[in-house]
Amino acid sequence: MNMMTTTQQHSTKQDILQYLLKRHQARAQELAEALDISPQATRRHLKDLQGEGLINYESVQIGMGRPQHIYRLTSQGRDRFPNSYDQFAISFLDTLAETVGPEQVSQILHKQWQRKAIEYRQRVGTGPVGDRVAKLAEIRQAEGYMAEWYAVETQGEAATGEQRYILTEHNCAISSVAESFPSVCGHELEMFAAVLYDCTVERTHWLVNGEHRCGYLIISH
Structure with missing residues (x-):
């Protein structure tokens, strides 16, 4: 061959x-x-x-x-798909938790996601919501999350001005961390809400709960 x-x-x-x-x-x-x-x-x-x-x-x-x-x-x-945080990260966080306590680790992780939100917000810009959702999906795709997005058609959208989008991630690039420290998933949701500051962001699916993807509903105000 x-x-x-x-x-x-x-x-x-x-x-x-x-x-x-x-x-x-x-x-x-x-x-x-x-x-x-x-x-x-x-x-x-x-x-x-x-x-x-x-x-x-x-x-x-x-x-x-x-x-x-x-x-x-x-x-x-x-496990064949990108996973940017391996067992070293888990071991490091476990050691950190033993040293400073779980609450301090949670605060540190929250701070990390806040920094990430600032980075993402700068990169997605201030254009129309659809353009920003597309850019966010592109960034997450490059980071190994296998992200996709699409607009959701709703009745009365033209009258209310409300727009809805679905952001789906078929792979979690930090799955090992999320399984050991599930609080990071909550921080991720907060991060998306901070990046899309003029939208409501809701979780619809969750890999950690055994579903085959993470999904988010984004509703523009």
Whole structure:
């Protein structure tokens, strides 16, 4: 097998993992159609990924036909995506908590998010809300959060002037920290509210709670 073929296979497998991360689950046929590869090649890649422990599947009966496999990422598969804070950060924060106490650590983390909010606010600028949400999603995407956004159409929007947006993050770049110190998720919500100062920001989904994404509803005033 030549180097180009090996590289293409690696890229396709990564595409499958990324699709499962974003969609939470998928059938082989859905993956084949979404990624524009043959069903045979898709099943071969899925078998390889399962052998590596990166995905698993559940057999589901749909209609009168044969059971179909629904594929999902394992925790090992999710770990393949960017995670900018590793176990060193956890160990450091644990040591800090033992030294100065949990309340001091919470204050330090809050201060860190306040600094991050100032940085983000400067980078997103002061344009229309939609432009700022798009810029924020772009920044978070670059930091490994696999962020997406879209506008939500609501009745009466033209009359009230209210605009709604959804910001979704399919990967948490600080998942290890969030699992050990869940307060950082609250600070993150506060940070988004500070960046989008003229909006109300509400959490709709939460990875730490076992959901497959973090989601935020942004409502302009």
